Amino acid sequence: MIISKTPLRISFFGGGTDLPSFYKKNNYGAVVNSSINKYLYVTLKKQNSLFFEKYRLNYYLTELVDDISKIKHPVIKECFKFMNIDEHLYVSTIADAPSSTGLGSSSSFCVGLLNALYKFKGISVSNQKLAEEASYIEINKLNLSLGKQDHYCAAYGGLNFIKFFQDDKVEIKKINNHIKLFFKLKKSIIIFWTGLQRSAELILKEQSKNNYDNREKLIVIRSYAEKFYKHLQYNDDISLEYLGKMLNDSWEIKKSLSEKISSGLIDKVYSTALKSGALGGKICGAGGGGFLMFLAKPQFHSNIINNLKKFNFEKYELDFIDNGSQVFEID
Numbered sequence: 001m002i003i004s005k006t007p008l009r010i011s012f013f014g015g016g017t018d019l020p021s022f023y024k025k026n027n028y029g030a031v032v033n034s035s036i037n038k039y040l041y042v043t044l045k046k047q048n049s050l051f052f053e054k055y056r057l058n059y060y061l062t063e064l065v066d067d068i069s070k071i072k073h074p075v076i077k078e079c080f081k082f083m084n085i086d087e088h089l090y091v092s093t094i095a096d097a098p099s100s101t102g103l104g105s106s107s108s109f110c111v112g113l114l115n116a117l118y119k120f121k122g123i124s125v126s127n128q129k130l131a132e133e134a135s136y137i138e139i140n141k142l143n144l145s146l147g148k149q150d151h152y153c154a155a156y157g158g159l160n161f162i163k164f165f166q167d168d169k170v171e172i173k174k175i176n177n178h179i180k181l182f183f184k185l186k187k188s189i190i191i192f193w194t195g196l197q198r199s200a201e202l203i204l205k206e207q208s209k210n211n212y213d214n215r216e217k218l219i220v221i222r223s224y225a226e227k228f229y230k231h232l233q234y235n236d237d238i239s240l241e242y243l244g245k246m247l248n249d250s251w252e253i254k255k256s257l258s259e260k261i262s263s264g265l266i267d268k269v270y271s272t273a274l275k276s277g278a279l280g281g282k283i284c285g286a287g288g289g290g291f292l293m294f295l296a297k298p299q300f301h302s303n304i305i306n307n308l309k310k311f312n313f314e315k316y317e318l319d320f321i322d323n324g325s326q327v328f329e330i331d
Contacts, residue, residue: 006112006325007035008103009153014225018147029164030225035157038096040108044116047088058092102285107150110134131155157324161229180237192313196289244279251282
């Protein structure tokens, strides 16, 4: 039995500039993101001969099929085709957070499944190859309107500054060595579950269509990721006030990219959090729901938590981690 354990992620700056529709026409995209201690697990084993079907797939549905072409799950189907799978296989998935909530679960699943399949075939695979192939499958083969940051964060893990170039080369700069910042973020970030699930594909598809009109806004959004990283090149730390203002300013621009990114409820909750002591924040992922993240000094956390209870927004416990997708074999 093979089990892959792949982290989900939170994005701080630059979201949207990792879409090929942006970075291929504007020299490059840039993001700052981090893996978190919430995971997507893929279990894979050779199917027992007592079972009649060739492939048994368990996710939110159960599929019993004899041919790859009949598989309904698009990522499983394309990963099997990509890896030339012909063996009888059982695949099952478990996640620490719901899908369609802005934590990059789709990309983590693709990275984790590829990692498990490579292990099954006895082939060593690098983080770079996992990220490249997972993004290729979702963006090129499945033609999804997705950015590439999720695949790289899932494969590499850690707090990163990532650049995406026109020729599809990707440059990753680790930020974990800035210990003061890393622990300040761990103490200061507070996350709330909105209870709203949405299709990132629909939001990002609309955003991609609007990229020409939104070009200048996206360039500014990209600049926040660059400013953050450049600041750290000359400083070991960054003030919460400065970081909070950057988050807030970036969020105000991001939600103007599409009317689907925010909502009246999200705006009201966000305003309440700021009045309760938050310095800035944003919706995780493409927007529309999922998880709402705030930056605040620890002494204001309880006030923010109490004032958001009236919206039925509950605090979600998580932490930042340094590891990417891992794979284990069990006899």
